[in-house]
Amino acid sequence: MSPLEGTIIAAHGRQYRVELADGEILSCFPRGKKSELACGDRVNIQRSGDGQGVIAATAPRHSLLYRSNAVRQKLIAANVTQIILVVATEPSFSDELITRCLVAAESQDMRALIVLNKCDLLDGVAAAHATLAPFASLGYPILPLCARDNADLLRVHLGGQTSVLVGQSGMGKSTLINALIPAAQAATREISTALDSGKHTTTHATLYRLDAQSQLIDSPGLQEFGLHHLSPEAIEQGFPELRPFVGQCRFRNCQHDREPGCAVHAALQQGLIDPRRHAVFRQLQAEVGTPRW
């Protein structure tokens, strides 16, 4: 029997929901012990029972979005073409997390878009835009909206893309999904304002189809985005504003901290590089090392 081709549309632990070309959905387990599969992966399935299958093979990926610390890695989504970072006027959000997600996106040549959600909560709008200003001046598009009222503003950015919504808990990722795809019925939950932090409502990634060419993936809220798997070169390349300077330093093995003749440091002093972005760059260097020449 020839294997069936499908796409992983939900990943919970070792169990995967796989959608076949005709729309049938099977509940599948991977054949081996290791399950290194993600939502968005294209797989070959062999039926193993009613509504069930075994994942026999995975097609090569165009991209893989994942995070890692020193000991573990966590796959987020595969074959994604666009990462949509969702932040909101409340609860407060981390600009460091945005930078880290953007470095991950740059390393996979993904498009990146920042959505500023909950713009109906007017009190937080100005502060949120101020936090986002360094990203705007780097050319990352920023789309202010309100998932409850005008989520449609996002639709024009989704055509022909496989997009993943990424961000901290409580920012409104699943609310956006439901607004764009009412049939999705993704769970959403009131944020805990006492803690000024969201509870984790979405527990695993799920892929939803917008039309024949466009998919949207919801993912669980995250607090941190480790990039231990990236090379020092990829970290450098992940900061577009550093690219004009990194080759210009006096020392070839410059760490771009305070060495004499460091072009990056000079640019920082002249206000050409955002100090908070530079600090994250230095922190990532501390995590993965500096390029070896």
Ligand SMILES: Nc1nc2c(ncn2[C@@H]2O[C@H](COP(=O)(O)OP(=O)(O)OP(=O)(O)O)[C@@H](O)[C@H]2O)c(=O)[nH]1
């Ligand atoms: N005022 C306002 N509230 C919103 C808006 N969008 C979402 N919310 C609320 O924000 C809360 C969190 O929304 P969710 O969609 O569950 O957030 P999430 O990002 O999916 O959270 P996790 O699944 O935990 O990562 C819910 O109470 C939503 O109703 C908005 O545009 N305006």
Ligand SMILES: [Mg+2]
């Ligand atoms: Mg959610």
Ligand SMILES: [Zn+2]
């Ligand atoms: Zn330097």
